[in-house]
Amino acid sequence: MSRSIGLDETLTAYVRGANREEIPALKRCREETAKRDDARMQISPEQGAFMDLIARMTGAKTAVEIGVYTGYSALATARAMKDMHGENARLFACDVSADLIGIAETYWADGDVADVIQPVIGDARRTLAGLVEDGLAEQVDFMFVDADKTGYPDYYAAALTLLRPGGVILFDNVLWSGSVANPEKTDDDTEALRAITAKVRRDDRVHMAFTAIGDGLLMAMKK
Numbered sequence: 342m343s344r345s346i347g348l349d350e351t352l353t354a355y356v357r358g359a360n361r362e363e364i365p366a367l368k369r370c371r372e373e374t375a376k377r378d379d380a381r382m383q384i385s386p387e388q389g390a391f392m393d394l395i396a397r398m399t400g401a402k403t404a405v406e407i408g409v410y411t412g413y414s415a416l417a418t419a420r421a422m423k424d425m426h427g428e429n430a431r432l433f434a435c436d437v438s439a440d441l442i443g444i445a446e447t448y449w450a451d452g453d454v455a456d457v458i459q460p461v462i463g464d465a466r467r468t469l470a471g472l473v474e475d476g477l478a479e480q481v482d483f484m485f486v487d488a489d490k491t492g493y494p495d496y497y498a499a500a501l502t503l504l505r506p507g508g509v510i511l512f513d514n515v516l517w518s519g520s521v522a523n524p525e526k527t528d529d530d531t532e533a534l535r536a537i538t539a540k541v542r543r544d545d546r547v548h549m550a551f552t553a554i555g556d557g558l559l560m561a562m563k564k
């Protein structure tokens with residue numbers, strides 16, 4: 342599991358203690374995922390709390406997540422959505438890995454949100470195009486992008502079609518552990534993250550904020 346960039350252990354503990362306790366299914370997802378070698382892919386509990394609130398602030402009834410991993414962020418989001426809209430909420434949870442979706446589904450069942458999460462296995466570029474074909478243009482309230490960094494520009498283009506006016510998109514990892522501010526880092530992922538930040542910054546179709554929550558969270562609201 343990740344911790345917010347720049348915070349030491351003491352401040353991280355304070356931030357976690359200042360937030361409300363996770364529901365048991367989120368706690369189990371976090372604790373069991375921590376035993377995996379790739380656990381740093383998971384968002385932090387404070388980012389989960391933040392996403393819960395953004396979902397509530399946008400009144401999210403229809404949402405899309407790209408990059409599920411073991412299901413923590415989708416569970417946090419779907420729980421807020423189901424509290425507001427009951428079984429009418431729908432979160433499309435996209436990942437290339439059927440194995441990971443299978444793990445996530447155990448936590449979603451535990452958190453009583455399996456009925457409002459529709460897992461979609463495959464490359465998210467195709468999944469998003471499919472959602473547009475299925476008539477979801479301008480129907481989506483909230484999107485969270487936390488997958489392959491070089492895909493972010495494509496996900497943003499699709500998001501501008503899918504989001505309703507006032508809908509919000511969050512891009513995770515836009516600080517990339519600080520690499521984006523290091524001119525010596527020119528790998529594809531770092532360059533893609535710089536590019537999406539620059540693109541959103543100059544895009545008149547959205548309001549935006551670049552924040553240092555987690556590993557950097559770029560937020561945009563469609564006008």
Ligand SMILES: C[S@@+](CC[C@H](N)C(=O)[O-])C[C@H]1O[C@@H](n2cnc3c(N)ncnc32)[C@H](O)[C@@H]1O
Nearest residue numbers: 382383408409410413414436437464465488489
């Ligand atoms: C950083 S993890 C997501 C963490 C997750 N949001 C959480 O809360 O724990 C990134 C995920 O993106 C998935 N992924 C990578 N490339 C993808 C693609 N092109 N389409 C869909 N999912 C992808 C990976 O399989 C992985 O599970």
